[in-house]
Structure formats: structure tokens, C-alpha cells
Amino acid sequence: MSGLYKRHWPGDPDRPALALHCMMASGSYWGPIAAALGGAVDLQGFDMPGHGRSDDWLPADGDPDYHTAVTRLAASFIERPLDLIGHSIGATIALRIAVAAPEAVRSLTLIEPVLFAAAPDAAQDALDAQMQAALDAGDDLAAAQAFLSVWGSQGVSALPASAQAVVARQIRLVADTGPTLRHDRANTLRDGRLEAIDAPVLLISGQDSPPVIGAIADALAARLPDVGRAQVPGAGHMLPITHPEQVAGLIAVNLDRA
Structure with a gap:
């Protein structure tokens, strides 16, 4: 789409990375996390349509749903295998990309993925x-x-x-996004798809997040071949904003695993 606001925090040119934000926010909150990573990755991001500095989302007849549209925008940033990081809906988009093209993902960090279909609540x-x-x-x-x-x-x-x-x-x-997140319209959970992700995956949650977050993480972790779990004490769902240094430290651990 035109009017997509892109963000870039320069780092190691041989280590491209992409970060995807949550709803009702913008890609700006990855800035403190990028700073804490100290240039370990060359981090890109963007403001999803209708968020931050990007234009409103005005779909025409025949255009895809919002989750699919943003997934396609995110995929357009991928030119070679990269480290993929997502928070909330951004994490569900990152996971959707990973199951569709596992060869494009070097590591996958999922912060509070809200794929409710994995754990009805x-x-x-x-x-x-x-x-x-x-x-x-x-x-x-x-x-x-x-x-x-x-x-x-x-x-x-x-x-x-x-x-x-x-x-x-x-x-x-x-x-x-309801049909995709609650009913898995994108078929992310279809048999064999999570199992095909061979990149190291880290599931991060906040200690004070809604219980469904832990249930979703349990369901995903049970099927991922190479997965780690981490919880940030005293944090809720918005932990990339409230606890950026802790989140960056955990991301760095997963980067090292790759």
C-alpha cells in the first residue's frame, strides 16, 4: 500500500531482522529494544495501516482481510533469511509467515501471540x-x-x-482480525505446519498477562520442534513498552541460539 511508514534501526548488515507491533500502537516502541540490542541486528519495522504514521486502511472490494494484508506487507520486507520478532497480533503475523515460509526465518521470537484458536478461552x-x-x-x-x-x-x-x-x-x-485469531482462518495451526518450523523459537510472556496467554504458549510450545519459554516478572501484555530492556535481553538470547 502507499502511505506505509517504515522504520529502521541500523545494525549488523549481515543480520537482518523485522519487528511487528501490536494493535493500537506503532512500530516506534521497538526503538528502545533496538537500542538495547546494541546493533546486533539490522532491525526494520513499519506502522501497520491505520496505526502510527501510516495511512488509514481503506480496503476496496476484493481486497484481503486486515490480518492477511498486514502479513503480505511484512513478507515484502523479507529478501533473505532473517530474525523475525512479533508482539501480540504482530506475533501471530510472524508465526503465519514462519509456517508459510520456514526457510525465510532464521529465528522467531513471539511475544504474547494472541492466536486464540490455539487455546479457546x-x-x-x-x-x-x-x-x-x-x-x-x-x-x-x-x-x-x-x-x-x-x-x-x-x-x-x-x-x-x-x-x-x-x-x-x-x-x-x-x-x-477476529476470524483469523479466534478461528484460525489462516490455517496456521493445521497439522504439520508448526512442526515444520526448524528455526529456534522463543515464546515470551508477561507474568501478569491474562491466563489465556499462557495457555496459547503451552499449545504452541507442545508442537514446535525447537522452542524456549520465558516470562518477565511484573509485566503485562504491553511488556515491550513497559519492560524493553528485559525483552531485549530475551530476544538477544534467541538471536544467539540461531
Whole structure:
């Protein structure tokens, strides 16, 4: 798409890497992590459509769903095997790329992947229903409040009016990812796909994250051939922002494994 804002933190030119951010944020939060990595990788990223400095996502008839569109954008950055890092929805996109083209991934770091199809959860079902009811009623801000009450670092009421308007727009993008994340429309979990990833994988979670995160990590780890697990004490879902140095240290461990 035009109007995609790209980010680059220069490092070792022989070690390309790509980092994918979560919903309702931007690629800017990889900056402190890149700094903590000290140039170990040549890190690229981008602001997903409708986020940060990128243009809004305005699909035409026949265009793919949001998750597929962002996956294709991410894949366009890959010219040779690289270290792939993702957080939340970014982690599900990274995993989707890895199962589709395992030869393109040198290492895979998944921070709180929200692939709910791997571990169906009643609390997440209830949250999705609450969000959908608000969207059906035309109250996008209430839907965003419901989402951020679980998956954000602060509530909507704490945000300035301009930021509230942004999250109210973005919540429709969150809803668009539902079929992929809850029902695995991308077939990421199909038999044999996770098992075909031969790169070292690290699953990182926050100690204080919703329980479904641990269940998802359990389900993925049981099928990945070369996998490590790590938990950041005192951290929640937004740990790349709240605990960048700890997250960078764990990423570095997985880089070394590759």
C-alpha cells in the first residue's frame, strides 16, 4: 500500500531482522529494544495501516482481510533469511509467515501471540461478545474501552480526546482480525505446519498477562520442534513498552541460539 511508514534501526548488515507491533500502537516502541540490542541486528519495522504514521486502511472490494494484508506487507520486507520478532497480533503475523515460509526465518521470537484458536478461552469469548455488542450499537469508544481494559496498559478514560478518537477508529481493525485469531482462518495451526518450523523459537510472556496467554504458549510450545519459554516478572501484555530492556535481553538470547 502507499502511505506505509517504515522504520529502521541500523545494525549488523549481515543480520537482518523485522519487528511487528501490536494493535493500537506503532512500530516506534521497538526503538528502545533496538537500542538495547546494541546493533546486533539490522532491525526494520513499519506502522501497520491505520496505526502510527501510516495511512488509514481503506480496503476496496476484493481486497484481503486486515490480518492477511498486514502479513503480505511484512513478507515484502523479507529478501533473505532473517530474525523475525512479533508482539501480540504482530506475533501471530510472524508465526503465519514462519509456517508459510520456514526457510525465510532464521529465528522467531513471539511475544504474547494472541492466536486464540490455539487455546479457546471463555473470558476472551466474553470480551469479544462485549466488544461486538458495543460495535453493533455504534459505540466504538466503548468497544475500545472493553478491549484496552484487558489488552492495553491504560484505560480509554486516561487518554486525551485526540487519542480516544484514534482508538475508536482502530477498534474496527481489531474486530476484523477476529476470524483469523479466534478461528484460525489462516490455517496456521493445521497439522504439520508448526512442526515444520526448524528455526529456534522463543515464546515470551508477561507474568501478569491474562491466563489465556499462557495457555496459547503451552499449545504452541507442545508442537514446535525447537522452542524456549520465558516470562518477565511484573509485566503485562504491553511488556515491550513497559519492560524493553528485559525483552531485549530475551530476544538477544534467541538471536544467539540461531
